[in-house]
Amino acid sequence: MNKTAQMQHIDRVLSVAHDVHADDTETDPIRRSWKRCIKDYGLDPARSPAARIVPSQQLREHQEQIEEFLRVARAGMEQMYKRISGSDYVLLLSDAEGITVDYIGHESAAHELKPAGLYLGADWSETYAGTCAVGTCLVERKPITCHQDEHFGTSHIGLTCTSAPLFDPEGKFLAVLDMSALRSPREKDSQLLAVHLTSMYAQMIEDANFLRHFRNDWILRLGSTWELVDVSGDAMLAFNEDGLVVGANTGARHLFSAAVGRKLEDLFGKSVSDIWRVARSSYGGERSLITSELSRSFYISVMHPQRCSTSRPSLPATAARDYPALDRLAGEDPQMQRLLDQAKRLVNRRLNILVHGETGTGKEVLAKALHESSERAKQPFIAVNCAAIPESLIESELFGYTAGTFTGARNKGMKGLILQSDGGTLFLDEIGDMPLHLQTRLLRVLSEREVLPLGAEKAVPVNLTVIAASHRDLRNLISEGKFREDLYYRLCGATLHLPSLRDRADRDYLVEKILREEAELLNADGRLSGAARQLLLCFSWPGNVRQLRNVLRYALALADGEEILPEHLPREVTDSIMPGAMALLPAARHADVYVGALAVEPESARLLRSLRNNKWNVTAVSAELDICRATVYRQMKKFGIVPPNRQS
Ligand SMILES: Nc1ncnc2c1ncn2[C@@H]1O[C@H](COP(=O)(O)OP(=O)(O)OP(=O)(O)O)[C@@H](O)[C@H]1O
The missing domain is CATH 1.10.8.60 (Helicase, Ruva Protein; domain 3)
Structure with a gap:
């Protein structure tokens, strides 16, 4: 920004800050912040300080305060970064004091990002950096976009930053997730998608942290869509075996004025066993519940605690025992019980599933049990080990071929394994070993639901459900360019992690x-x-x-x-x-x-x-x-x- 533009910016900030009559100062969080910066913190827009990166010892102290949360947040940030990698955005996670305790960005651009404060350890508190997405979000506690010259100091006015707040399971302010770029189009509307993405991932991280915190309690998810309530309820309540609410996520806190400490019966006008029965019902209409307090109806689902509880008198013991093929896979292991609970929710959901686990943990056994539990049980279950078939044969084995395609091949051609599994389940073991060009063909089968056998001119429609397995980390293979990211997302409608036997x-x-x-x-x-x-x-x-x-x-x-x-x-x-x-x-x-x-x-x-x-x-x-x-x-x-x- 040239000198004249900088001077104009300074004049604008000062005039807004000193204009006691301006109507919009009460509603516009940016202008409210400009006022705070000048009147409360004594900052000067003409003396914008350089970015402050705290020393590593101090950074570590900030990180240690929220260490467990950081692990959850990191997983969410990595997933979010994958969605935006290739663009020039970086991700920052700042603690409640504005210190950037985690960061993901291109290391190759560090020479530009670090001086701008888009870096690990940067102090983005409003009292130091002035109006900015992180600092202002810390004060306002709601999502903010601070676009270019909405920043207070002239040193930040090239940046565009969007942030969303994160609260801990007790509702205490915890951190800010921020997505920033050094350069962007002039219009603020260009950041609309950033606002949605940041808020969505902030909620996802917050909810994952809530589930981790209340992992030993029962969780009731409430959602407005039946298909999604198992995976992303709008609101979540944690309750103990007496039906007493012990935790409420941000969504639930907005819904109910005070849920924690009350009985589920009070909130829904139904006993815990009635709520449980509704949650277990597989039909949309029957899975809805009306809150007596709000007179609003929600679809619901219930998650089991990870650790066994001494008693669960009000919950029918048989409720989770609907799928014998799955139940037979494990005894009293909390991780396996959680996995089986998750697997039962996926039965008949028409989702492709990815199963992770070390070799020999039972990935194929789990896939077979999922198939046997589904309405496709009478249709074929075809298992293919992509690592065991020679690369030269894998294409014809999977896709099949028409008569006369190869010399030496069967005269009548061959129906490939994909078509053999039509209507049933195709289990692709060691999917990470599938050659890249076949990954492209498989992707086409999954998206277009038809197969083109080798030598054929016309594609054949196929009704396919794929369960894929790998003992290798497919995300690493993606970053090494050995696995297609789009295929990964097609396959992981849900992911199940089998624990190792030890x-x-x-x-x-x-x-x-x-x-x-x-x-x-x-x-x-x-x-x-x-x-x-x-x-x-x-x-x-x-x-x-x-x-x-x-x-x-x-x-x-x-x-x-x-x-x-x-x-x-x-x-x-x-x-x-x-x-x-x-x-x-x-x-x-x-x-x-x-x-x-x-x-x-x-x-x-x-x-x-x-x-x-x-x-x-x-x-x-x-x-x-x-x-x-x-x-x-x-x-x-x-x-x-x-x-x-x-x-x-
Ligand atoms: N829950 C289980 N109950 C009984 N046997 C099991 C169970 N899980 C696995 N097995 C046995 O362990 C062996 C390996 O199982 P499976 O082939 O499903 O493992 P995998 O994870 O797919 O192995 P790989 O990674 O080598 O493909 C099989 O003999 C299977 O019968």
Whole structure:
């Protein structure tokens, strides 16, 4: 901006700030801020300070204050940045004091961005930087666009910045999300999309933080659209097993004057079990609920707590048990229960699903169970491992070919796997290994819902539901240019993350289930000795459930109808135990003898330590470890821990 324009800007700011009669000062947040800058903070638009980047130690102190929230926010910012990458915008996250505690932007432009304050550590408080999107949002607590010469100081008047506030789960002001650029068109309207995007991601981050905070409570989502209420309710209420509201997100706080501390019955005029029944109904009309307080109707859905609760008297125990194929996949593991709950909501939603998980965690098993639970269950389930088919064959295998397309091919041509799965489910395992040119063809099939076999002139319509899986991070493959971003978004109508076996608390359930299945195949009586069971529960399972199945198959064969002992297990399992522990195992009588084995398992070791410290008082242990008493007993049983007074 030239000198004359700068002088005009300074005059304008000063005249607005000193004009006590200006009508619009009360309604326009920018002008209100100009007044504050001059009258309250004593700033001078002619002496606009250079950007201030706080020293790294100070930055770390600011970050540490909101460390957990930052992790959630980072995930949201990365997703948001993907949507705007290629444009010249950067993303800033500032804390409640205006310090930029996280930032995403092009490092190649750092030499321009840093002096302008569009950088990590920049101080955007209104008292220092004057009117700006972050600082003014901190004061106004609503979304703001501060476009070019709406900034207070002349050093910022080239920037365009849009921000939205973020509140913590208790409704306290927490941070500001900001999207800024060094250059933009002259018209402020050019930033309309930025306003929507920033507000949308701010709400998404805030809600993710709310769900993290209340992960051990029940969540009631309220939405105005039936199709979306499971994934993005407009309002969320967290409640405990007595139906008492313990938290309300920003949407719910706007709806209800005071929801926290009240019973759901008060707000909706229905009992918790009625609300639960409505939430479980699969039909749109039946899933709506009218609030007695607002006389407004909402579609609702209910999410389970992650951790087991001691009691849930008002919630019918059978409510979540509608899909046996899915229910069979896990025992009492909170992560798996959450995943299955999520999976059940996706059944018959006509969404493509992406399943992540280490090798052998059961991605295909989950895909099959989703298929069997759906109304497509009688149609084919076709599984293709993209890494296992040679690249030269994968195209013809998937898309098929017409007669005479290749020499040596079948005379009549071949119906490809995509058409074979018409009406059913196509499971594409190791999708990250699919060659790029086939990704383009698959994208076309998904968007146009038709396939063009090799050599064919006419496309064939196909009704396709794809579940894709990968043990590699597809987002990394996208950034390396090895996976198409548009295909990724087509595939991830929903994403499910399977935990690795070592992180599952239901290993004993899987051991029993797979042992039964494998023993049945051998027509044998599969029994595990206590010592062998401990070894299986303590092993780290790098090959996950597949490895567990292989180990049990091997042990059954070696035990030859007898009880499975440690010596029937493969060396990879027995050798993983701490030296010395093996010698103790076969002779073991009491749980304490297994401590050597348990020491490799933090969960069981922690439980044992807590039991000993609390003199085997289960109530005290339950309070110390923040788990219910029933879980303490279940875990003791699982890890074979016997209290001293029960040891013979
Ligand atoms: N919940 C489960 N219950 C019983 N068996 C399971 C379960 N999950 C996985 N398995 C077994 O583990 C083995 C591997 O499962 P699956 O092929 O689904 O894993 P994956 O994650 O798709 O593996 P990969 O990454 O190698 O493709 C199979 O033998 C399967 O039967």
